[in-house]
Amino acid sequence: MREKIVLDLGKLPLHGMGTASITWWGTLAFMLIEGTGFALAIAVYLYLMSLATAWPINAPPPDLLPGTLVTLILLASLVPNILLSRWAEQQDLRKVRIGMVIMSILGTLPLIVRVFEFPALKVSWDSNAYGSVVWTLLGLHTTHIITDLVDTLVLAALMFTRHGRSARRFGDVQDNVMYWNFVVATWLPLYGCIYWLARL
């Protein structure tokens, strides 16, 4: 078969940003997987709740303080996170470095408070099905934070190396910002579920 050249692609950029980026779509697909997982975990909570004669089962509702504190930290972290995304878009390496350090700290803080959140549930995972499901919900989200924190730390380190000054890295930062927004967004229904449904 003969080939006929009808298009020259030579002028296209060497890397796509935003919706032209393959990793952006991949991140979105992984968010869909994890979002489905969280939705199903909440469905399990509601299912077990609908079967129980009293809810929580043989336990008081969880203490509000640590969970609410985590929620506030997570919500507050959105501000520098969104700023970081803008700086990455402007490809301002100095500001991005600062932003990545701030986000590394803001990723660690909720984990510290989270240590106090597990005992505040006032039930053990092996006490009953209620305990099992709230520990699982909290455990899932903790894994979520840890995963993104490790990603943030590695990326922050990377931004301080010679590899940092690259459109590809700024795109990575933007994807990381999007993922952290997702970590915060998934927490809100979980927070409502763990702390407020138990008080209905």
Add this chain to the structure above:
Amino acid sequence: MTRPAPAPDARDSDRTLLAGALAETWKTPSGFWGALATVDHKIIGRRYIFTAFVFLALGGVLAALMRIQLAQPEARLLGPDRYNQIFTMHGANMMFLFAVPVMEAVAVYLVPLMVGTRNIAFPRLNAFSYWIYLAGGALLWTAFALDMGPDVGWFAYVPLSGPQYGTGKRADIWAQMITFTEISALAVAVELVVTIFKQRAPGMTLDRIPVFVWAMLVTSFLVIMAMPAIVLASTSLILDRLVGTHFYNPAEGGDVLLWQHLFWFFGHPEVYIIFLPAAGMVSTMIEPFARRPAFGYLGLVMALIATGILAFGLWVHHMFVAGLPRLGDSFFTASSMAIAIPAGIQVFCWLATLWDGTPVFKTPLLFIVGFIVTFVIGGLNGVMVASVPFDTQVHDTYFVVAHFHYVLIGGAVFPLLGAIHYWFPKLTGRTMSETLGQWSFWLVFVGFNATFFPMHILGLEGMPRRIYTYQPDLPWHGLNLFVSFSAVILTAGFLLFFVNAIRSARFGEIAPDNPWDAPTLEWATTSPPPSYNFAMIPIVGSLRPLWDDRDTLPIADGLRTDRRELIVTTLATAEPQAREASPQNSIWPLWAAIATTIMLIWSIFSPWAVVWGSIPVAFALIGWFWPKGTPEDGS
């Protein structure tokens, strides 16, 4: 950031030079390490397909053992414990290690070629997914060899699989094998979605996507939405068994039906995860053999999407005897029957294509016709079991065994065997023997129907599934003997297929680029394709680019040859957006897979494995993603 493409670039007029430069950039080095580190979707796809067929053969051996055991009453070949392991292994192996992976494997090979790109999106994830799949399969079969094979049925119902009755580690092996196969399936689903969304050749708008690619897109979304349910189910089962949670313990507020809901919320879409790719293969393969475009492209695509959506509204029909509220049962009866509509639309489109075409009855078309006949029978008895009163009578009998083998083998394995014959030239550069192909089709088709049709009658006569033997005074002896003899014919058909494939791979006739005169892009490149698939990216002007103009292929110029480069296009209209780098070969996905395997197997025995085992995983991932200063990292 744009900068002018450095020389040498693809504007080089000399095609030999271009091909040489591309071959150097995209090559998989020869030797052991090269093979382990490759990220070429064709090599990984071939590996995946080969491995899945090895698991098919192993699962077939288990089926043969069951048929020998059941050929006569009170046979003593297998004891009850071994039999439990064998039927569980057969089901789990065929579903998780053969049916789902083989469909994704074919897509891993074909989708990038069909959409006209040079590699799958996230090629290293693709390599990782294969290693994880292989490890999951090895775990299951090693456990079986050590008499630790799961023995709780392929859907592992609690309380049988729970801590109280499922002692030892057999149920954990099942649950963790699930984790392995789900990780690999989800990874491939993400790769396929992104490849189909963003890497289509310029001009391949949504209405110019081949039906098989549409089928894989819908399937990938089903995987993404359904598989988290089984991951949640198997993880909570392991937690119940390992650290004493109570998800499935009614004494402490848990519930056994929760398991069935979670399992079938995944398990029913699973059927379509297997069937939709097969339907897509049929819609694509039928064109060159009917010698006309497939009838009703829009109807075929809409049917795929409708099936994908309805798939999530059917799971309770697996639980009709579980004592759920009547209203729920009625709803799920209605939705189960509704799925016959998109299935029917596709069947009528295929029939119309053949009716109006001039069919050439080569082996792939024989398998297509065999598929239509068998799948319609399976669909009809599916409508029967969708009815609650009928299902109540035949639940857990051989009627159900007959039904699901009709839809799974008839509905998915027949098209798959046709697809292997059809795409074999592209996979290997050689053609499969037509004579042996026709023989294997007739043996498989006759053998299959003679094996599984009588099982309907056995079921109606009350023979339960999963019994290791039966007494001589029960009226099942004659039919069982007939079924076992028929299984010999079926086995002979499969053996002939394997012989044909292995022989043809070495001694088959050398295949031209487009041996079937087919219209889709994978036939625009050589058989087998070079490492970079297309020296220049094709431009697509219609649904059947190779039938539009049989002499000339419009192509695009301007990609660099000194780095692995492909084109990113817009989602709906496939307009070029960027020249994107595609990752180089890397050994890190293998290390990551080994670290993940250690963590997952260790976690069957100790919860601390998750903590300590994740550290090597994290290191492997950092090694994987840390930039190596290659041209691919530039921007």
